[in-house]
Amino acid sequence: MSYSPLIDQLITALRCLPGVGAKSAQRMAFQLLERDRQGGRLLAEALQQAMADVGHCAQCRNLTEQPLCGICASHSRDPQLLCVVESPADVVAIEQSGSFRGRYFVLQGHLSPLDGLGPDDIGIPQLLERLQESEVEELIIATNPTVEGEATAHYIVEQVRPMGLNVTRIAHGVPLGGELEYVDGSTLTHAFNGRKAL
Amino acid sequence: MSYSPLIDQLITALRCLPGVGAKSAQRMAFQLLERDRQGGRLLAEALQQAMADVGHCAQCRNLTEQPLCGICASHSRDPQLLCVVESPADVVAIEQSGSFRGRYFVLQGHLSPLDGLGPDDIGIPQLLERLQESEVEELIIATNPTVEGEATAHYIVEQVRPMGLNVTRIAHGVPLGGELEYVDGSTLTHAFNGRKAL
Ligand SMILES: [Zn+2]
Ligand SMILES: [Zn+2]
Numbered sequence: 001m002s003y004s005p006l007i008d009q010l011i012t013a014l015r016c017l018p019g020v021g022a023k024s025a026q027r028m029a030f031q032l033l034e035r036d037r038q039g040g041r042l043l044a045e046a047l048q049q050a051m052a053d054v055g056h057c058a059q060c061r062n063l064t065e066q067p068l069c070g071i072c073a074s075h076s077r078d079p080q081l082l083c084v085v086e087s088p089a090d091v092v093a094i095e096q097s098g099s100f101r102g103r104y105f106v107l108q109g110h111l112s113p114l115d116g117l118g119p120d121d122i123g124i125p126q127l128l129e130r131l132q133e134s135e136v137e138e139l140i141i142a143t144n145p146t147v148e149g150e151a152t153a154h155y156i157v158e159q160v161r162p163m164g165l166n167v168t169r170i171a172h173g174v175p176l177g178g179e180l181e182y183v184d185g186s187t188l189t190h191a192f193n194g195r196k197a198l
Numbered sequence: 199m200s201y202s203p204l205i206d207q208l209i210t211a212l213r214c215l216p217g218v219g220a221k222s223a224q225r226m227a228f229q230l231l232e233r234d235r236q237g238g239r240l241l242a243e244a245l246q247q248a249m250a251d252v253g254h255c256a257q258c259r260n261l262t263e264q265p266l267c268g269i270c271a272s273h274s275r276d277p278q279l280l281c282v283v284e285s286p287a288d289v290v291a292i293e294q295s296g297s298f299r300g301r302y303f304v305l306q307g308h309l310s311p312l313d314g315l316g317p318d319d320i321g322i323p324q325l326l327e328r329l330q331e332s333e334v335e336e337l338i339i340a341t342n343p344t345v346e347g348e349a350t351a352h353y354i355v356e357q358v359r360p361m362g363l364n365v366t367r368i369a370h371g372v373p374l375g376g377e378l379e380y381v382d383g384s385t386l387t388h389a390f391n392g393r394k395a396l
Binding site: 002003004005006007009010012013014016017018019024026027028029030031032033034036037039040041042043044045046047048049050051052053054063064065066069070071087088089091092095096108 | 201204207217224267269306
């Protein structure tokens with residue numbers, strides 16, 4: 001073992017980051033210790049604050065440290081359009097494409113019976129309550145085009161059918177089996193424009 | 199901007215890590231917030247402690263939070279062998295190879311007049327003092343085979359010549375197990391110039 005205990009602890013802790021193996025964790029630790037202690041201190045503070053204070057938007061379940069996220073709180077979003085996505089990263093991808101002016105509902109996952117994830121775990125009761133209370137006229141389902149995402153979309157369609165809403169699914173310009181957060185903006189725009197009534 | 203201020207701050211702070219761009223910083227932040235808050239808290243603590251407490255070994259300049267690093271403090275290392283390297287990462291690589299049982303001196307850089315790095319900045323006076331005080335009999339220079347690393351090696355050789363030490367340089371050439379066709383030209387030139395009679 002060639003590291004002192006604190007360096008060893010830092011390298012181990014860095015490996016909780018996705019895509020960071022032993023070699024890059026060591027590179028990161030040495031880089032901070034040798035050349036960027038201030039960056040390391042700022043990162044420690046940012047992590048501590050975010051882990052402690054970031055929760056979920058009371059209305060859309062997106063990540064935020066406010067009671068309501070910026071999109072739900074904004075008056076410039078179209079209250080008649082609601083887009084259902086699986087994750088906060090999907091919201092970011094859609095926002096960056098500039099193709100949508102409504103609001104979101106973030107499931108924070110998808111139906112996955114094998115993992116014990118049912119409708120309650122992905123906020124379906126909260127979604128239905130929201131649809132009953134609000135002026136939403138079109139529900140756009142933008143779950144991932146994967147088996148689980150499609151099953152989740154199908155389940156939501158069945159649940160909201162009695163409400164007489166206009167329910168749409170974004171077009172499959174998004175490659176099947178792909179994950180929404182990695183799709184480029186113009187493909188997402190295309191997918192929004194090509195959405196079809198379900 | 200689709201992130202709340204604390205998430206935005208976290209993503210920005212993560213980008214101080216080498217090799218982490220906007221997209222992977224976002225992925226890391228969401229991964230911690232959605233699935234591994236405990237990992238994020240441990241990382242914050244490990245960073246805070248390491249940035250605050252890790253300094254340099256009084257004897258070899260390697261990174262450590264102790265007055266002396268583990269290698270300098272160990273009684274099982276050969277005190278007659280001293281290996282000069284540029285960085286703590288070099289110490290790790292050599293230790294992992296198991297090829298050296300002596301101790302180290304870590305320059306924390308190399309001579310680089312253009313960057314204003316002279317002998318004092320890379321601890322040369324400390325190295326000479328160490329050689330005078332200790333029982334070192336062989337000084338092995340393992341700076342990188344770059345222009346700066348070679349210049350640094352040459353400078354050290356000149357400085358220690360009057361001491362009558364045995365001074366050596368690790369061999370450079372085609373890596374074992376490597377394929378000749380993938381080795382770069384300057385390594386091949388070096389390997390040819392350094393050829394030995396069999
Ligand atoms: Zn919200
Ligand atoms: Zn030491």
